[in-house]
Amino acid sequence: TVECKAIEKEAVMKILVAVKRVVDYNIKVRIKPDGSDVDIEGVKMGINPFDENALEEALRLKEKGIATEVVAVSLGTSASQDVLRHSLAMGADRAILIETGADADANLQPLAVAKLLKSLVAREQPNLILLGKQAIDDDAGQTGQMLAALLNYPQGTFASTLQIEGDEAIVTREVDGGTETIILALPAVITADLRLNEPRFVKLPNLMMARKKPIETINAAELGVNLDARLKLIQVSEPAVRKAGIKVGSVEELLNKLRAHEGILV
Amino acid sequence: MKILILAEHDGVQLSPSVRQAVTAAQFWNSPVHVLVAGNGADAVAVAQQAASIHGVERVVHANASHLAHPLAEDIANLVASISQGYDVILASHSSFSKNILPRVAALLDVAMISDVLEIKADNTYVRSIYTGNVLTTIQSTDSVQLLTVHGSNFTVANLGSNAEIVNTETPAAFKKASWKSEIRSQSDRPALGSAKIVISGGRSLGSAEKFEQVLSPLAFKLGAALGATRAAVDAGYAPNDIQVGQTGVVVAPELYIAVGVSGAIQHTYGMRDSKIVVAINQDPDAPIFQVADYCLVADLFDVIPELTAAIQ
Ligand SMILES: Cc1cc2nc3c(=O)[nH]c(=O)nc-3n(C[C@H](O)[C@H](O)[C@H](O)COP(=O)(O)OP(=O)(O)OC[C@H]3O[C@@H](n4cnc5c(N)ncnc54)[C@H](O)[C@@H]3O)c2cc1C
Numbered sequence: 001t002v003e004c005k006a007i008e009k010e011a012v013m014k015i016l017v018a019v020k021r022v023v024d025y026n027i028k029v030r031i032k033p034d035g036s037d038v039d040i041e042g043v044k045m046g047i048n049p050f051d052e053n054a055l056e057e058a059l060r061l062k063e064k065g066i067a068t069e070v071v072a073v074s075l076g077t078s079a080s081q082d083v084l085r086h087s088l089a090m091g092a093d094r095a096i097l098i099e100t101g102a103d104a105d106a107n108l109q110p111l112a113v114a115k116l117l118k119s120l121v122a123r124e125q126p127n128l129i130l131l132g133k134q135a136i137d138d139d140a141g142q143t144g145q146m147l148a149a150l151l152n153y154p155q156g157t158f159a160s161t162l163q164i165e166g167d168e169a170i171v172t173r174e175v176d177g178g179t180e181t182i183i184l185a186l187p188a189v190i191t192a193d194l195r196l197n198e199p200r201f202v203k204l205p206n207l208m209m210a211r212k213k214p215i216e217t218i219n220a221a222e223l224g225v226n227l228d229a230r231l232k233l234i235q236v237s238e239p240a241v242r243k244a245g246i247k248v249g250s251v252e253e254l255l256n257k258l259r260a261h262e263g264i265l266v
Numbered sequence: 267m268k269i270l271i272l273a274e275h276d277g278v279q280l281s282p283s284v285r286q287a288v289t290a291a292q293f294w295n296s297p298v299h300v301l302v303a304g305n306g307a308d309a310v311a312v313a314q315q316a317a318s319i320h321g322v323e324r325v326v327h328a329n330a331s332h333l334a335h336p337l338a339e340d341i342a343n344l345v346a347s348i349s350q351g352y353d354v355i356l357a358s359h360s361s362f363s364k365n366i367l368p369r370v371a372a373l374l375d376v377a378m379i380s381d382v383l384e385i386k387a388d389n390t391y392v393r394s395i396y397t398g399n400v401l402t403t404i405q406s407t408d409s410v411q412l413l414t415v416h417g418s419n420f421t422v423a424n425l426g427s428n429a430e431i432v433n434t435e436t437p438a439a440f441k442k443a444s445w446k447s448e449i450r451s452q453s454d455r456p457a458l459g460s461a462k463i464v465i466s467g468g469r470s471l472g473s474a475e476k477f478e479q480v481l482s483p484l485a486f487k488l489g490a491a492l493g494a495t496r497a498a499v500d501a502g503y504a505p506n507d508i509q510v511g512q513t514g515v516v517v518a519p520e521l522y523i524a525v526g527v528s529g530a531i532q533h534t535y536g537m538r539d540s541k542i543v544v545a546i547n548q549d550p551d552a553p554i555f556q557v558a559d560y561c562l563v564a565d566l567f568d569v570i571p572e573l574t575a576a577i578q
């Protein structure tokens with residue numbers, strides 16, 4: 001029928017969002033006494049803040065009728081199911097876990113993540129891929145750009161606004177000393193800055209419902225990607241602590257202290 | 267062995283951070299080449315600026331209309347196309363290099379080491395993780411070392427040299443990305459990234475008007491740049507591009523004055539390298555005091571005007 005044809009013609013716009021499970025941003029991470037690695041046993045974990053912005057943006061595009069499906073993906077051990085449940089509770093349509101062993105997860109580096117995501121992109125064929133601009137554990141800020149390169153897609157990093165117009169994405173990027181606006185032909189990779197939006201709160205009933213939703217699991221080993229760490233960890237250490245400060249009782253005392261440092265107040 | 271530095275510039279002026287990258291590159295004791303990509307006569311002038319840096323053996327210059335704005339796709343393809351023979355590719359850490367170099371890394375199938383604080387050995391580096399809470403020493407196993415360096419940890423190389431400039435072919439434009447516009451912040455104050463004194467205000471300032479009224483006179487008297495916390499920026503008290511911290515600017519001035527700033531790690535990440543830190547906060551337990559040299563427990567609305575008046 002005519003109606004059916006209209007539906008068939010309806011453009012599909014699928015968005016893939018990568019969400020990483022990281023140590024909660026409020027936690028000050030400790031290191032193991034032998035300095036071999038950080039100690040995150042039993043530490044509060046959560047979704048990487050920038051990835052929450054990425055997901056929020058995808059959901060808003062769906063609510064505006066621009067996107068048709070939002071798929072969240074996380075890479076790691078089965079523990080990463082919790083950030084996928086969180087993503088489903090926020091409103092993602094589907095969730096995929098690319099499961100690695102615990103050792104592989106601990107050594108999973110941006111290039112390997114990008115390669116795994118690339119093979120998922122080949123299966124899912126999204127029109128838009130959203131990531132966080134950086135993971136707050138490794139602070140690398142590389143995966144989105146690497147994925148874009150591997151796919152030969154255009155990239156819009158550190159996005160603070162995103163508009164989809166036809167088959168183009170208009171991205172405002174946060175750059176040193178200002179902003180820059182670029183236009184990308186879809187499919188494209190975009191990485192989210194915090195400024196992109198204010199992520200919604202997850203309501204408890206939604207979280208309960210998300211518990212019952214399926215999470216598709218793909219074994220990372222089946223994707224034929226070499227997960228060996230290119231960067232070997234030698235040791236971790238605490239940064240030098242600043243010398244304890246001096247309490248000053250008044251503006252005058254403060255000024256006297258500062259004047260004692262040559263050339264500061266001229 | 268040869269080293270390639272990707273140079274940042276604004277079309278007219280070479281970024282001073284290139285000279286810090288040149289200093290970092292001396293670690294390998296090998297010829298250092300600098301890639302200047304741009305368009306037109308202005309870009310040629312930028313290449314000449316790069317050629318004057320001591321420690322640079324050669325400037326490789328790519329000049330093409332599609333390089334007028336540094337799109338990651340085009341610059342990454344260019345770097346990859348000339349990467350043969352280079353064992354180290356580096357740049358100073360900035361939004362420019364963070365955008366481009368990971369893309370180069372994937373094209374070359376090598377890892378990238380972001381924001382290196384210290385170069386320990388040919389392939390071993392110290393960088394920070396967990397928002398600066400932990401330092402990590404890592405060794406790259408790749409044949410090409412690809413990294414960005416934390417500019418302020420390396421001295422600025424001198425000028426006055428005269429390296430050769432060699433033109434290079436530019437790969438065809440990628441075309442799936444195009445530049446539309448940019449907004450550069452305008453201010454009569456010194457640039458935040460290079461100011462000798464920075465005064466940062468927090469959410470406690472209460473409004474955009476008070477942020478300006480309370481902090482501007484002090485900034486004016488000290489010749490300081492203004493900074494802000496994310497909470498202050500989010501509340502609309504201060505413009506976006508003066509946010510200091512993990513998601514903003516990283517500063518290392520001679521003097522940093524934190525006014526009504528709680529001192530969240532995401533903020534202190536951006537100012538912990540400051541020489542002298544003054545914190546003014548009414549809460550004696552505010553974490554900012556842990557990173558301050560001089561701590562004044564007081565109401566900012568009382569002491570900032572007092573401080574301003576006391577400075578000639
Ligand atoms: C992923 C991520 C990235 C982030 N990136 C950044 C970043 O780059 N930069 C950044 O700054 N933040 C960043 N944040 C936010 C950060 O965690 C803090 O929320 C923020 O720095 C707090 O700002 P504030 O100190 O202005 O506000 P608050 O934490 O609300 O502190 C206000 C302070 O003012 C004091 N005060 C109140 N009234 C007065 C008065 N009259 N006189 C004196 N003192 C007074 C209070 O005692 C308090 O300590 C990030 C957060 C996340 C999750």
Ligand SMILES: Nc1ncnc2c1ncn2[C@@H]1O[C@H](COP(=O)(O)O)[C@@H](O)[C@H]1O
Pocket residue numbers: 018019020021048050051073074075076108110113130131132133134135136138139140141142143144
């Ligand atoms: N293990 C992972 N699972 C899901 N997404 C990831 C993972 N690692 C990195 N990412 C994505 O890549 C972004 C940048 O990470 P990074 O390059 O490690 O700073 C993150 O914000 C995520 O969106």
